[in-house]
Amino acid sequence: MTERARQSMLNSENMQPCIQECLNCHSICLTTVAYCLQKGGAHAEAAHVRLLLDCAEICQTSANFMLRGSDQHRRTCAVCAAICEICAEACARMSDDPPMQNCAEACRRCAESCRGMAMAA
Amino acid sequence: MTERARQSMLNSENMQPCIQECLNCHSICLTTVAYCLQKGGAHAEAAHVRLLLDCAEICQTSANFMLRGSDQHRRTCAVCAAICEICAEACARMSDDPPMQNCAEACRRCAESCRGMAMAA
Amino acid sequence: MTERARQSMLNSENMQPCIQECLNCHSICLTTVAYCLQKGGAHAEAAHVRLLLDCAEICQTSANFMLRGSDQHRRTCAVCAAICEICAEACARMSDDPPMQNCAEACRRCAESCRGMAMAA
Amino acid sequence: MTERARQSMLNSENMQPCIQECLNCHSICLTTVAYCLQKGGAHAEAAHVRLLLDCAEICQTSANFMLRGSDQHRRTCAVCAAICEICAEACARMSDDPPMQNCAEACRRCAESCRGMAMAA
Numbered sequence: 001m002t003e004r005a006r007q008s009m010l011n012s013e014n015m016q017p018c019i020q021e022c023l024n025c026h027s028i029c030l031t032t033v034a035y036c037l038q039k040g041g042a043h044a045e046a047a048h049v050r051l052l053l054d055c056a057e058i059c060q061t062s063a064n065f066m067l068r069g070s071d072q073h074r075r076t077c078a079v080c081a082a083i084c085e086i087c088a089e090a091c092a093r094m095s096d097d098p099p100m101q102n103c104a105e106a107c108r109r110c111a112e113s114c115r116g117m118a119m120a121a
Numbered sequence: 122m123t124e125r126a127r128q129s130m131l132n133s134e135n136m137q138p139c140i141q142e143c144l145n146c147h148s149i150c151l152t153t154v155a156y157c158l159q160k161g162g163a164h165a166e167a168a169h170v171r172l173l174l175d176c177a178e179i180c181q182t183s184a185n186f187m188l189r190g191s192d193q194h195r196r197t198c199a200v201c202a203a204i205c206e207i208c209a210e211a212c213a214r215m216s217d218d219p220p221m222q223n224c225a226e227a228c229r230r231c232a233e234s235c236r237g238m239a240m241a242a
Numbered sequence: 243m244t245e246r247a248r249q250s251m252l253n254s255e256n257m258q259p260c261i262q263e264c265l266n267c268h269s270i271c272l273t274t275v276a277y278c279l280q281k282g283g284a285h286a287e288a289a290h291v292r293l294l295l296d297c298a299e300i301c302q303t304s305a306n307f308m309l310r311g312s313d314q315h316r317r318t319c320a321v322c323a324a325i326c327e328i329c330a331e332a333c334a335r336m337s338d339d340p341p342m343q344n345c346a347e348a349c350r351r352c353a354e355s356c357r358g359m360a361m362a363a
Numbered sequence: 364m365t366e367r368a369r370q371s372m373l374n375s376e377n378m379q380p381c382i383q384e385c386l387n388c389h390s391i392c393l394t395t396v397a398y399c400l401q402k403g404g405a406h407a408e409a410a411h412v413r414l415l416l417d418c419a420e421i422c423q424t425s426a427n428f429m430l431r432g433s434d435q436h437r438r439t440c441a442v443c444a445a446i447c448e449i450c451a452e453a454c455a456r457m458s459d460d461p462p463m464q465n466c467a468e469a470c471r472r473c474a475e476s477c478r479g480m481a482m483a484a
Contacts, residue, residue, distance in 0.1 A: 168313070171310050171311070171312055171313075172312075172313075172314075174310060174312075175307060175310070175312050175314050178303055178306060178307075179303065179318065182299055182300065182303045185299060186296060186299075189292050189295060189296070190292070191292055191293075191295075191296050192289070192292075192293075193293075193296050193324075193325050193328070196321045196324055196325065197300065197321060199321070200317045200318060200320070200321050203314075203317055204314050204317065207314070
């Protein structure tokens with residue numbers, strides 16, 4: 001194995017928890033879209049569903065950059081952290097609804113992990 | 122240029138109209154999701170929004186397979202044709218709504234083009 | 243909760259193992275793309291890298307259809323099973339290379355799970 | 364039509380040129396991946412192919428945010444502009460190769476359009 005390949009594998013190991021948070025947040029946001037559309041009312045408002053779709057997609061993109069071992073992953077992690085934070089707040093506001101709290105929690109954990117990755121030296 | 126590279130470029134030219142139909146249908150379906158969520162009512166029913174999201178995603182995947190010059194593009198074109206057809210019918214049923222008719226038309230054109238690609242020798 | 247929402251949740255539970263296999267196969271295929279590009283030679287041949295990219299993308303699409311609870315998920319699972327099978331065979335042929343065997347195994351498991359989902363009543 | 368729906372459509376019209384640049388850059392980058400893998404040598408170096416895949420994916424994500432009419436599209440446009448710029452420079456360095464110059468040009472146009480969108484009031 002070349003030094004470069006070895007380095008890339010080390011990097012990947014550092015990234016593993018953040019990749020997992022992104023994939024997890026992506027999955028929960030898409031499942032939550034289906035839940036919100038079926039619930040209707042405030043859950044299905046255009047801005048809310050759109051935000052969940054945005055969050056799912058940027059998590060997927062951010063995970064894919066890390067999985068490819070891309071040099072540019074800090075940029076996608078930074079924007080992923082920002083959007084996850086906004087989505088966490090929107091979901092947390094639906095305070096008496098366990099699936100929404102579950103989604104808020106996944107977004108918050110992903111935001112924190114991506115923020116750490118974006119600021120890593 | 123090798124014979125294989127030349128062949129791949131010829132293939133790409135044959136694929137160009139189908140790639141364009143897929144990208145066009147993808148764009149219109151995503152725009153229609155936003156429109157349907159804002160309209161509410163039958164437009165925003167879970168099954169309908171989900172079908173538009175499905176159609177947008179399989180069009181994107183199908184376009185990407187052709188853009189990469191993948192040997193497997195006939196498989197993704199076949200499933201894209203089937204889903205576009207179903208989405209076209211669902212949108213066409215909202216018969217007094219021009220944006221939905223516009224979406225139905227884009228889905229129908231994409232279905233036809235993908236069907237042709239899927240059956241090409 | 244409506245009967246329909248309850249049904250959708252039951253479906254999601256049935257789908258959970260297949261979603262996991264798709265997400266896992268997607269992740270391993272993208273990581274393997276990076277590995278193959280760095281190794282060069284036969285690993286980095288256009289047809290091989292392309293097949294890994296195809297497999298990663300159809301796994302992602304197939305997972306997303308299930309996560310949305312889409313009625314059309316059997317179609318995407320069927321094409322996912324076929325492409326995973328082809329990718330598994332291509333990776334298995336690089337028989338003295340543990341990362342490729344690991345990728346072949348993930349593809350084979352995903353193919354089997356998606357085949358089951360595609361044929362479910 | 365509600366005021367909000369009307370506003371959203373006006374926004375979409377403003378976004379149309381940037382959406383087109385993103386979709387165009389995405390398509391050319393993916394086609395260029397296939398070209399580079401077939402050419403081999405410096406074209407197929409891991410870092411270069413990865414950058415083209417990164418650029419294709421962030422263009423797709425950025426287009427999708429605008430197509431959905433997302434409030435968060437400025438964030439994805441900003442990171443898209445940065446990555447397109449880096450990809451344009453990498454492709455422009457292969458100065459005697461027309462397909463690479465063509466890709467550099469598409470990346471540069473997309474970077475400029477996304478930069479404008481990211482900074483819009």
